[in-house]
Amino acid sequence: xxxxxxxxxxxxxxxxxxxxxxxxxxxxxxxxxxxxxxxxxxxxxxxxxxxxxxxxxxxxxxxxxxxxxxxxxxxxxxxxxxxxxxxxxxxxxxxxxxxxxxxxxxxxxxxxxxxxxxxxxxxxxxxxxxxxxxxxxxxxxxxxxxxxxxxxxxxxxxxxxxxxxxxxxxxxxxxxxxxxxxxxxxxxxxxxxxxxxxxxxxxxxxxxxxxxxxxxxxxx
Numbered sequence: 001x002x003x004x005x006x007x008x009x010x011x012x013x014x015x016x017x018x019x020x021x022x023x024x025x026x027x028x029x030x031x032x033x034x035x036x037x038x039x040x041x042x043x044x045x046x047x048x049x050x051x052x053x054x055x056x057x058x059x060x061x062x063x064x065x066x067x068x069x070x071x072x073x074x075x076x077x078x079x080x081x082x083x084x085x086x087x088x089x090x091x092x093x094x095x096x097x098x099x100x101x102x103x104x105x106x107x108x109x110x111x112x113x114x115x116x117x118x119x120x121x122x123x124x125x126x127x128x129x130x131x132x133x134x135x136x137x138x139x140x141x142x143x144x145x146x147x148x149x150x151x152x153x154x155x156x157x158x159x160x161x162x163x164x165x166x167x168x169x170x171x172x173x174x175x176x177x178x179x180x181x182x183x184x185x186x187x188x189x190x191x192x193x194x195x196x197x198x199x200x201x202x203x204x205x206x207x208x209x210x211x212x213x214x215x216x217x218x219x220x
Contacts, residue, residue: 163190
């Protein structure tokens with residue numbers, strides 16, 4: 001079959017030599033830019049996917065020794081297990097992890113105060129002890145004001161510095177300071193809540209750039 005000796009210009013549509021790279025009539029190049037646009041779009045998509053990170057809080061599970069006999073029986077009975085739903089709320093004693101930072105609400109203690117330190121009438125102190133483990137490669141700063149946001153029965157609360165003098169937490173530190181990479185912090189935040197409160201929620205943001213908080217909930 002004889003090869004075509006002419007082709008149509010991509011721009012002015014005039015007939016030109018088949019091997020012409022520039023149209024002799026309109027002087028425009030015949031090479032298209034589409035393939036380069038497609039290559040650029042693909043490169044941008046790959047870079048965007050690599051830069052993104054999952055900052056969803058995850059529950060840290062404790063490992064238990066396996067019983068080989070029981071595990072063998074379970075494997076034969078259940079070959080497939082359903083996928084676990086992502087946990088969004090945590091309670092006292094549980095550990096949540098976000099971007100290599102682990103946060104544990106160790107305890108939540110109610111206090112009437114002491115002879116010299118008392119909450120307002122009708123209120124009690126709620127003393128929350130946290131432990132924070134920095135497993136990341138850089139130092140982090142923890143502020144009891146900036147990193148914690150509390151609500152009692154849906155009303156926002158500010159921390160109560162007077163409650164830090166309650167006898168139940170004598171000798172414990174306030175939850176503020178820097179945590180070096182690979183190190184831990186233990187401390188207490190105090191709030192005043194009504195004696196008859198039913199729900200307390202505290203949101204923790206160990207990473208200022210995260211869109212997701214770690215939520216601990218206490219229900220009475």
